[in-house]
Amino acid sequence: MRAPDFGFCWPAQRWASGHSLTSVLKDDDLTVGDFVRNMKQIVDLLRQLRGAIKELEPLIDSALLKIDRGVVVYAGAAV
Structure with a gap:
């Protein structure tokens, strides 16, 4: 196990x-696509936890x- x-x-x-997205990526070697993909995975995990752990719903x-905003939410919108 690694x-x-x-990071x-x-x-x-x-x-x-x-x-802002510019500020977040300014001193990092992440691409916009990698950033959005990682944030989408976090959003997906939080939604799964929300359904599984009712006590944590307000926190989730x-x-x-806070995180499903801007380019992250836009990237998942149907066009």
Whole structure:
């Protein structure tokens, strides 16, 4: 089993704190596509947890509001 890679924690935290996409990616080697894909995976995981752990619904709803925004939510919209 490989060790966890916490490298995406900082960009995700900055995004959840309300920083712009430009600000989040400024000092990182992530591409926009990689960032959006990773955030979509986090959104998917949170939605699965929301359905499984009712006690955490308010906390998960708050997290979803903070991260499922801007380019992340737009990337999942039907065109």
